Amino acid sequence: MAVNxxxxxxxxxxxxxxxxxGIFHLTxxxxxxxxxxxxxxxxxxYRSKEVLVEKMVEHLASNYRNKIATHAEEDEIEAGKWxxxxxxxxxxxxxPNKDMHSGLLAAKAINPELMSPIRExxxxxQRDIETDGIDxxxxxxxxxxxxxxxxxxxxxINPISDEYKELVYKKLKDWTKQ
Numbered sequence: 001m002a003v004n005x006x007x008x009x010x011x012x013x014x015x016x017x018x019x020x021x022g023i024f025h026l027t028x029x030x031x032x033x034x035x036x037x038x039x040x041x042x043x044x045x046y047r048s049k050e051v052l053v054e055k056m057v058e059h060l061a062s063n064y065r066n067k068i069a070t071h072a073e074e075d076e077i078e079a080g081k082w083x084x085x086x087x088x089x090x091x092x093x094x095x096p097n098k099d100m101h102s103g104l105l106a107a108k109a110i111n112p113e114l115m116s117p118i119r120e121x122x123x124x125x126q127r128d129i130e131t132d133g134i135d136x137x138x139x140x141x142x143x144x145x146x147x148x149x150x151x152x153x154x155x156x157i158n159p160i161s162d163e164y165k166e167l168v169y170k171k172l173k174d175w176t177k178q
Contacts, residue, residue, distance in 0.1 A: 007045050010035045011056050012104070015084055018102035023109045028052075028094050054114045056103025061121040067093055079133030081178035086125065087176065090146040091169045134176060138148070142172050 013035035017026050028049055032042040046052040067089045068082070075081035107114035129143050130136040149165065152158035160168070 011059055014052055016100045018106045023106050026106055053106045053110050057107045060119045061117040065121050082128045082132045083139045084176045086144050087172050090150050
């Protein structure tokens with residue numbers, strides 16, 4: 001378990017660099033320093049910057065996939081439960097380290113093919129959305145609105161207040177019950 005924790009610490013360090021300093025500052029040396037390990041120690045876990053970024057994306061996708069699936073399983077109302085889970089996780093139960101989302105930016109900049117894990121999970125999510133027992137167009141609009149809030153928060157360009165964001169969240173949840 002310590003190895004997995006160490007790997008996540010390294011991913012967190014890489015994410016902080018991208019979030020705080022930008023993609024061009026993401027180097028093996030900078031990540032090793034930020035993580036408090038040697039370059040060799042980092043390379044033991046991730047053999048290149050590209051692999052590191054790929055694992056950042058995989059980790060984020062896996063984390064969200066698991067959270068959404070767990071949340072959906074806990075919902076007792078069948079119709080719209082997956083869409084409600086998506087909204088809840090996106091708005092309320094995101095990744096604890098917001099900087100981890102920066103891995104997506106790094107992947108897109110370094111090698112767009114590294115986005116494959118998140119593309120795959122979004123394809124799964126869209127299939128789940130469309131077969132969730134509510135109008136598939138409405139469910140897709142709800143997902144896209146949730147994604148829009150998430151991206152606005154990620155880029156720190158969200159002009160709405162927390163109170164207004166909460167009202168949007170509640171409205172999206174209400175729409176999943178119609």
